[in-house]
Amino acid sequence: MRRNLILLLIGIFACSYSYSQTQIITTGNNVLNTSYPYAADIVIGSDANGGIRHDASIMWWNNESAARISNTADVFLFSVHNSSNPNIGLSAIVGGKSFIKGNLGIGNTDPRAKLHLVGNGSSINTVDGLSGDMVIQGNSPGRSSTIGAALEFAIPADTDGTNMWGQARIITVAGNTNTNNATGKLILGTRRKFDKHTGTGETWNYGDDIVIDGAGRVGIGTSSPDALLSVKGAIHTQEVKVDMKGWADHVFNPAYSLQSIEDVESFIHINQHLPDMPSEKEVIKNGIKLGEMNKVLVKKIEELTLYLIEQNKRIKQLENQINP
Structure with a gap:
């Protein structure tokens, strides 16, 4: 292993001497193998007696600031550091857990929150596929009405x-x-x-x-x-506005045919509710439409007003006959 390390250092110095930038070129044949942890093109670290793994790191240093990729035990860290503000940018832990310390920007180099995502904007129009700036996918068993x-x-x-x-x-x-x-x-x-x-x-x-x-x-x-x-339940509000098509003021049109009070009495006797009004059975089954119901109520009030006007005329006629 020492021989391999010496050859690697010679290669690095040779590349540094031949070019303006240090390069490490490998065959690329050492693909990741989960059963063999050292199956990689470049391995940094060492094994002590008994196969105990040691921590290892790569650091980029400039003046008093540094960026570092390192591991400690089963934790992989990517961090930036200066003398006054050490900060772990990314951590991945064996077993699948990971965390980011600080703000994370996606599509954004100046994140202002723990997660600051900037996309190209999504259309309100219907599109096929997944097109949102952020997608949360739930792998439910098919199209489920309870799992999503x-x-x-x-x-x-x-x-x-x-x-x-x-x-x-x-x-x-x-x-x-x-x-x-x-x-x-x-x-x-x-x-x-x-x-x-x-x-x-x-x-x-x-x-x-x-x-x-x-x-x-x-x-x-x-x-x-x-x-x-x-x-389903009560509504508490300060105002309800209902748009209407037409109103009941046609009752005051001289051409309106007002039912006689005798006909109204006969209808009530047979149906147990006013003309034009829904029955109790209908209300229980279908509910009521507030706009239409208010329109019918206003119609009944206007008809009642006409009955009162007609009644008042008859009373005055009788008074004139009694007291000429």
Whole structure:
């Protein structure tokens, strides 16, 4: 091994003498072999008695700053260092774990956050394939309605930053099982203890709180919205504005045919509700449309006003007859 090291150093000095830049040229035949850790074109390190591995590193030094690739035990490090601010840029640990200390920029040389991604922008128009600046892929077993790709947000329970728990999640699942129709479904929910699967009791789960289905319909409190916005539960708001097509003021048109009060009485007796109004059975089954219902209510108020006006005329006529 010492002979090989001497030959390598002679080669480096020879290249440095012959060219303005040091070069190391290898055959490239030593491909990676997981069963033999030294199967590489250049190996830096040594084995002590008993095969104990020693740490090794390559350093680039300039004045008081340095960049270094090194390993210590089972940890691989890429780091930059100066006399006042040592910083590990990248670490990979045997077993698949890795971390980056500091900000990471992707498509960006001046990252302003822990992860700062800069892409070319994504079109809002429909495109085939994966075209987003960042893609989170979930390898579910086929097109599943319950397993997909998720982004989870976590907060520690303890003051020292440990005991981490997920708090909220954005997950996408298949909107259908058709392999030729890649319609999606988006679900947003918070983690809490509740009876998610009715009848099984309260357990810790993510709620399916806001759902956007494959038709673009939004559900709140329901995973199967049947309108552009479906809400299962109460709504508290300061104002609701409903666009209308037409209104009930045609009742005051002189050409409007007002039912006699006797006909209204007969209709009520037979149907148990006012004309033009839905029955209780219909309301329970289909609900009501606020805009249309307000339109009908205004119509009934206007008709009632006409009845009162007519009644007032008759009362005055009677008063005139009684007191000429």
